[in-house]
Amino acid sequence: MAETLTIEETSTARPLTSAVPLRSIVVLVNPLSGGVGDKALEEVEAILADYDLQATVVGLDADNFDARIDEAFEAKADALFVLAGDGTAGTIAARAGPDGPLIAPLPGGTMNMLPKALYGTADWKKALRSALESGTEVPVAGGRVVDRIESRPFYCAAILGAPALWAPAREAVRVGRLRLAWLHGQRALKRAFTGRLRYTLVGEGPGRAEALVLISPTISRAMEAPTGLEAAAMNTRGAVDAFRLAAHALFDDWRRDSSVRTRPTRYVTVSARSRIPAVIDGEPTLLDAEAEVVFDAVAFRALAPAADAEPSGEEGV
Numbered sequence: 001m002a003e004t005l006t007i008e009e010t011s012t013a014r015p016l017t018s019a020v021p022l023r024s025i026v027v028l029v030n031p032l033s034g035g036v037g038d039k040a041l042e043e044v045e046a047i048l049a050d051y052d053l054q055a056t057v058v059g060l061d062a063d064n065f066d067a068r069i070d071e072a073f074e075a076k077a078d079a080l081f082v083l084a085g086d087g088t089a090g091t092i093a094a095r096a097g098p099d100g101p102l103i104a105p106l107p108g109g110t111m112n113m114l115p116k117a118l119y120g121t122a123d124w125k126k127a128l129r130s131a132l133e134s135g136t137e138v139p140v141a142g143g144r145v146v147d148r149i150e151s152r153p154f155y156c157a158a159i160l161g162a163p164a165l166w167a168p169a170r171e172a173v174r175v176g177r178l179r180l181a182w183l184h185g186q187r188a189l190k191r192a193f194t195g196r197l198r199y200t201l202v203g204e205g206p207g208r209a210e211a212l213v214l215i216s217p218t219i220s221r222a223m224e225a226p227t228g229l230e231a232a233a234m235n236t237r238g239a240v241d242a243f244r245l246a247a248h249a250l251f252d253d254w255r256r257d258s259s260v261r262t263r264p265t266r267y268v269t270v271s272a273r274s275r276i277p278a279v280i281d282g283e284p285t286l287l288d289a290e291a292e293v294v295f296d297a298v299a300f301r302a303l304a305p306a307a308d309a310e311p312s313g314e315e316g317v
Helices: 040-048 063-072 086-096 113-119 124-134 161-176 177-192 239-251
Strands: 003-008 024-027 053-057 079-084 102-107 136-146 151-154 156-160 197-201 207-209 209-216 229-235 261-266 267-271 275-278 284-289 290-304
Touching: 024 040, 024 063, 024 086, 040 053, 053 063, 053 290, 063 086, 079 086, 079 124, 086 102, 086 151, 086 209, 086 290, 102 113, 113 124, 113 136, 113 267, 113 290, 124 161, 124 290, 151 156, 197 209, 207 229, 209 267
Parallel strands: 024 053, 024 079, 079 102, 102 290
Antiparallel strands: 003 053, 136 151, 136 290, 156 209, 156 275, 197 207, 197 267, 209 229, 229 261, 267 290, 275 284
């Protein structure tokens, strides 16, 4: 059952950020998301009661998902907070774009790569207070994977090619389902040598790889400025290399592997003999046999502490 709570101003309030106006906000909450919890609506309400602003807390469920998001945008609030899975946060950020309201994607999913990069924590309560008390407008760079079917935005990473098939195995390991991880791993290995990607980066000649990974500067360890995507080409020379790369993908940072080469880019074309398996911000999908990846210097504007701000020492509530 969806729930909407409107919280009025309080006379004894904690200070709000002075970097941007926060007269009114909408908080979209999906209690069924993996990192949220069934008491999240009440917990959000309790936190917001400490602040001098008008806040509307909206519960999302399958029956009203699109309608509630439409209403949130129509409210013309100063910021939209999203406490839900990574996919929901990405959908709302994509709809906002660079000209829409400020978006605060709180860590309510399983991976939480973008919220961790923005708020420095996986605790959504701490991230909520951090955004309210020290948030400013933070441009978030990203990319778009475009084929003839649709355009898919991403703000963390897109993995294109057969090694994308390792993503279900990695997720199974994360939740302790080792037998399922082994089965996914066997399937990925069988498909790992069915064909290479052909790709072209701006300023370089054509290349071939087992996979191409495009990483947003928001989370990249190699990019010091948001001037492009970090492109990583994966190449293996046989089963031994494939197993080693799979081990990195499952347990470690695969960019440390000798078969991975990285460089910055703003535009990429990719093609293969058949449809290309991909994982875009954690969501598995199949692309057409031809696609392109485009860098967006400002994909949306987040409400988050400035990159050089000191992290708050407060825990949770």
